[in-house]
Amino acid sequence: MAFSVFSYFIIHPQLWNLISNMSLFDSILFSAIHFVDKLGVWHRLPVILGIIYLAIRRHLHQRYNLLHVGGINGLKYDTKQFSYRTADGKCNHPTDDTIGSQGTFFGRNMPPSSSPYGLLDPHPTIVANKLLARKKFIDNGKQFNMIACSWIQFMIHDWIDHMEDTQQVEIRAPNEIANGCPLKSFKFYKTKKVATKSPSLKAGCLNTRTPWWDGSVVYGNNEDGMRRVRTFKDGKLKIAADGLLEHDENGIPISGDVRNCWAGFSLLQALFVKEHNAVCDMLQENYPDFDDEELYRHARLVTSALIAKIHTIDWTVELLKTDTLLAGMRINWYGFLGKKVKDLFGHIGGPLLSGLVGLKRPRDHGVPYSLTEEFSSVYRMHSLLPDTLIIRDINSTSSEFECPPVLEEVPMREMVGKEGEKRLSKIGMEKMLVSMGHQASGAVTLWNYPSWMRNLIAHDINGEDRADLVDMAAMEIYRDREREVARYNEFRRNLLMIPISKWEDLTDDEEVIEALHQVYGNDVEKLDLLVGLHAEKKIKGFAISETAFFIFLLVASRRLEADRFFTTNFNSKTYTQKGLDWLNSTETMKDVIDRHFPEMTKKWMKCSSAFAVWDSEPDHMNHLPLYLRPAP
Numbered sequence: 001m002a003f004s005v006f007s008y009f010i011i012h013p014q015l016w017n018l019i020s021n022m023s024l025f026d027s028i029l030f031s032a033i034h035f036v037d038k039l040g041v042w043h044r045l046p047v048i049l050g051i052i053y054l055a056i057r058r059h060l061h062q063r064y065n066l067l068h069v070g071g072i073n074g075l076k077y078d079t080k081q082f083s084y085r086t087a088d089g090k091c092n093h094p095t096d097d098t099i100g101s102q103g104t105f106f107g108r109n110m111p112p113s114s115s116p117y118g119l120l121d122p123h124p125t126i127v128a129n130k131l132l133a134r135k136k137f138i139d140n141g142k143q144f145n146m147i148a149c150s151w152i153q154f155m156i157h158d159w160i161d162h163m164e165d166t167q168q169v170e171i172r173a174p175n176e177i178a179n180g181c182p183l184k185s186f187k188f189y190k191t192k193k194v195a196t197k198s199p200s201l202k203a204g205c206l207n208t209r210t211p212w213w214d215g216s217v218v219y220g221n222n223e224d225g226m227r228r229v230r231t232f233k234d235g236k237l238k239i240a241a242d243g244l245l246e247h248d249e250n251g252i253p254i255s256g257d258v259r260n261c262w263a264g265f266s267l268l269q270a271l272f273v274k275e276h277n278a279v280c281d282m283l284q285e286n287y288p289d290f291d292d293e294e295l296y297r298h299a300r301l302v303t304s305a306l307i308a309k310i311h312t313i314d315w316t317v318e319l320l321k322t323d324t325l326l327a328g329m330r331i332n333w334y335g336f337l338g339k340k341v342k343d344l345f346g347h348i349g350g351p352l353l354s355g356l357v358g359l360k361r362p363r364d365h366g367v368p369y370s371l372t373e374e375f376s377s378v379y380r381m382h383s384l385l386p387d388t389l390i391i392r393d394i395n396s397t398s399s400e401f402e403c404p405p406v407l408e409e410v411p412m413r414e415m416v417g418k419e420g421e422k423r424l425s426k427i428g429m430e431k432m433l434v435s436m437g438h439q440a441s442g443a444v445t446l447w448n449y450p451s452w453m454r455n456l457i458a459h460d461i462n463g464e465d466r467a468d469l470v471d472m473a474a475m476e477i478y479r480d481r482e483r484e485v486a487r488y489n490e491f492r493r494n495l496l497m498i499p500i501s502k503w504e505d506l507t508d509d510e511e512v513i514e515a516l517h518q519v520y521g522n523d524v525e526k527l528d529l530l531v532g533l534h535a536e537k538k539i540k541g542f543a544i545s546e547t548a549f550f551i552f553l554l555v556a557s558r559r560l561e562a563d564r565f566f567t568t569n570f571n572s573k574t575y576t577q578k579g580l581d582w583l584n585s586t587e588t589m590k591d592v593i594d595r596h597f598p599e600m601t602k603k604w605m606k607c608s609s610a611f612a613v614w615d616s617e618p619d620h621m622n623h624l625p626l627y628l629r630p631a632p
């Protein structure tokens with residue numbers, strides 16, 4: 001084994017380059033990690049060893065996978081004047097008011113691709129047709145339901161969206177495959193690129209959303225967005241009488257983000273408006289002197305922290321369903337000493353002992369906070385979306401936990417945009433939640449890209465339909481290349497992972513290997529990132545690839561540790577004591593659903609997490625130390 005690791009470095013001289021730039025300490029860590037990777041056993045190691053491995057890996061990624069892309073020259077300001085989240089994400093970083101605000105640069109986890117291949121090599125429509133297009137819907141078993149699928153879109157719309165240029169590109173399918181393409185040609189706007197002042201990146205892309213975990217998907221990304229959603233009474237947000245979002249005169253939902261929305265996504269926006277308004281009621285009762293502005297600001301802090309918490313210790317745990325990750329994500333929030341110790345004594349240790357939340361100071365590892373191009377690319381998971389949404393009859397007399405009977409199957413295309421909003425208001429919030437709870441999402445694998453997204457009406461930033469239909473599968477391949485995101489093998493090398501040297505290293509599936517040959521020949525360096533991530537053999541329990549996971553490992557921690565409102569200002573002075581209590585007593589999506597629909601999960605949810613398919617068996621976390629286990 002030692003020999004194979006050694007020979008591996010000889011075959012890949014770039015790794016020698018990397019190692020020679022590291023400190024002795026890091027190069028020993030790096031070599032140890034490669035050795036463990038080569039053995040392929042980390043996920044099989046007992047929980048504690050797994051956690052140590054991930055902590056070491058995170059350290060290396062923090063050191064080698066955060067590039068300074070420049071472009072931030074904000075002003076100093078007095079943090080005491082801003083003990084709340086601003087509308088456009090300004091005034092969060094302690095010494096620079098602009099970092100993390102709307103319109104700042106996407107960061108980079110690695111240098112732009114050095115690939116010699118052109119934007120159309122191989123042609124994106126060929127990749128889409130031969131490797132991505134759904135043949136037959138593949139679900140991911142009982143692990144992940146449609147609430148979980150919508151949740152991740154809900155989060156993407158909190159964090160990232162690329163600003164577009166005014167210039168359009170047209171992609172035409174080559175003659176030999178044009179007949180097999182839903183669109184023979186399609187047009188879309190280029191990604192806007194702006195010169196940076198950084199020597200490591202000539203031009204970067206701008207994020208039109210605030211990258212902080214600040215609930216902007218509910219509250220908007222700037223002053224106008226914030227004004228649109230607020231009632232300016234008792235701190236509350238607008239919500240319709242049926243519990244769903246209100247709509248403007250054009251049928252566009254009144255919410256923090258309305259681009260490319262569908263009914264499942266707007267349902268979650270509505271649920272968290274309800275949560276925000278409930279927090280306002282609680283605060284008003286306990287702090288009767290608070291005016292509208294104070295109620296709004298505090299309720300936003302609590303609700304967005306709750307969203308971050310649910311994502312960390314509930315959603316991610318379902319996505320990466322292993323004991324190691326269950327413990328790891330709880331450690332990120334509560335620390336190794338666990339919730340009880342933190343409740344009693346507060347944040348008494350460092351990030352490992354007491355968690356990232358509540359650290360005395362934010363940590364950005366010397367690189368201003370942003371979300372990255374690579375992060376955006378690994379979250380391209382449209383294959384989670386099914387072809388139809390299965391609506392269930394919740395008025396049936398099914399016995400406890402039984403899957404309610406099917407009422408109708410609605411094509412997903414009809415659940416998108418304004419039409420989807422109309423459908424949702426007919427279905428209603430409760431029926432929609434129970435239906436989504438019982439439906440498995442798609443698997444992140446090849447040949448599972450939804451066909452209905454290959455001639456999609458996309459929306460602009462105001463939620464209005466675009467004039468031109470797009471083939472999303474082909475467009476996503478183009479986007480990664482246009483944004484100079486490394487192709488799969490270069491991506492892995494940059495993440496200190498072992499690259500593939502033949503297709504068989506990626507998958508055992510002979511049909512897939514044959515298709516990869518057809519599209520890329522024998523050239524493994526040409527493999528597109530999106531295809532590699534979907535083809536990669538998955539670790540048992542992981543709904544995503546290990547390659548994508550290492551970006552998550554880095555970025556999921558960074559979203560917490562770099563944010564003043566999860567570190568220095570995560571205290572009762574900023575949140576109020578009652579606000580912190582609210583947050584502390586709410587752990588999961590199920591808790592939020594129970595608050596607003598007290599009978600629902602009792603009747604319909606058999607499993608432990610609201611993100612698993614609801615009639616599946618509950619989890620038994622027998623392998624975890626007791627103090628790390630979630631409350632029963």
Ligand code: HEM
Pocket residue numbers: 149150152153156160161162188260261262376377379380381382384385416458459475479
């Ligand atoms: C019905 C649901 C959805 C629709 C209609 C939709 C549509 C779109 C469209 C039109 C784009 C812009 C493509 C471009 O111009 O490059 C996009 C981007 C994206 N979508 Fe979705 N999407 C949906 C659900 C999801 C889900 C479930 C995920 C899961 C993670 C997801 C992740 C992303 C990501 C990461 C991007 C790239 C964002 C960026 O370029 O900054 N989407 N989506």
